[in-house]
Amino acid sequence: MAAPHAAPPTTKPAPITLSALHTSILTRLAVALDAAAARLQSAAAGRSTFTSDADLKAALALLKLAPALLPLLQPAPAQASPPPAPNPPPPPIRYQIPLIPKCPLCNKGPGAHWAEDCPENPDRHLTWSERHQIIQEKGIKQ
Numbered sequence: 017m018a019a020p021h022a023a024p025p026t027t028k029p030a031p032i033t034l035s036a037l038h039t040s041i042l043t044r045l046a047v048a049l050d051a052a053a054a055r056l057q058s059a060a061a062g063r064s065t066f067t068s069d070a071d072l073k074a075a076l077a078l079l080k081l082a083p084a085l086l087p088l089l090q091p092a093p094a095q096a097s098p099p100p101a102p103n104p105p106p107p108p109i110r111y112q113i114p115l116i117p118k119c120p121l122c123n124k125g126p127g128a129h130w131a132e133d134c135p136e137n138p139d140r141h142l143t144w145s146e147r148h149q150i151i152q153e154k155g156i157k158q
């Protein structure tokens with residue numbers, strides 16, 4: 017008779033985010049790499065702490081990861097320092113807005129409309145550029 021299956025654990029482990037896992041793995045690898053580098057340094061100085069050939073090979077294998085691992089160990093910009101304050105917005109450019117003079121066609125204004133846009137402009141059905149050209153040709157001063 018088969019033993020009954022064990023009940024699943026009632027407490028779920030705390031959810032691990034991939035980001036936290038990523039940080040944890042990198043941290044452990046970095047610590048191990050640092051330790052391996054220190055052991056190799058000691059060995060080079062004649063104070064080897066390697067207990068066996070396999071121990072030495074494991075440390076060397078870890079050190080081979082360094083070129084790939086070290087670039088990943090850059091501190092995140094957000095954690096390294098607070099983001100630089102954004103530059104203050106440049107002062108607004110003060111364009112010289114042309115003031116609309118009194119309309120030479122209907123005498124409304126100033127500020128009512130350009131002569132090209134005058135409701136009494138007989139060329140109002142034309143495009144603005146055509147109306148503008150006619151106004152220029154007629155020598156109407158705005």
Ligand SMILES: [Zn+2]
Nearest residue numbers: 119121122134
């Ligand atoms: Zn007008």
